[in-house]
Amino acid sequence: MQAMIEQLQQMKLTGVLEAWREQQAMPTYHDLSFDERLALMVEREYIRRQNQRMQRRLRQARLPVHATLDAVDFDVPRGLRKIQFLEFAQGHWLQENLSLILLGPTGVGKSFLASVLANHLCKQGHSVRYIKPLTWCWS
Numbered sequence: 197m198q199a200m201i202e203q204l205q206q207m208k209l210t211g212v213l214e215a216w217r218e219q220q221a222m223p224t225y226h227d228l229s230f231d232e233r234l235a236l237m238v239e240r241e242y243i244r245r246q247n248q249r250m251q252r253r254l255r256q257a258r259l260p261v262h263a264t265l266d267a268v269d270f271d272v273p274r275g276l277r278k279i280q281f282l283e284f285a286q287g288h289w290l291q292e293n294l295s296l297i298l299l300g301p302t303g304v305g306k307s308f309l310a311s312v313l314a315n316h317l318c319k320q321g322h323s324v325r326y327i328k329p330l331t332w333c334w335s
Contacts, residue, residue: 211241253318259326261311268312274304281309285316 204213215237219225225233254262265285270278284296296313298306307328314324 209241211244212237214244215240249321250319253321253323254315257314257318257324257326259311259314260307260328262315263308263312265312265316268309272305274300276309281313285313287317287320287322290317290322 201213204210204216219233219236225236228236265282268281270276270281289296298310300306310326314326317324
């Protein structure tokens with residue numbers, strides 16, 4: 197049994213190992229068939245890896261604010277139509293290899309809105325990178 201545990205650790209199947217230990221400790225699982233228990237262990241590993249990927253995408257995005265779609269107040273006057281913003285959040289423009297640039301005066305929440313979109317798209321499985329624009333001044 198110890199050899200199996202070490203092999204699971206070496207293969208980095210910690211979700212499977214956690215699920216197996218849980219199943220061993222709880223008699224609730226003992227009446228399930230082998231296939232049912234295996235399916236639960238595989239599902240645990242799958243969910244763990246999906247969560248890791250999402251967390252990695254969010255970390256690599258370097259968002260200034262971690263906010264979700266429900267945090268957007270569409271009543272704030274910024275010239276943004278709710279339906280248009282929600283369409284951007286769906287990410288269809290990404291399949292068409294288009295870019296999205298948010299423009300507007302200082303203080304209307306461009307960085308916040310970009311962070312909301314990026315956060316939502318990361319959760320959908322897209323890689324995102326927040327880049328703060330450079331300000332150029334000439335005299």
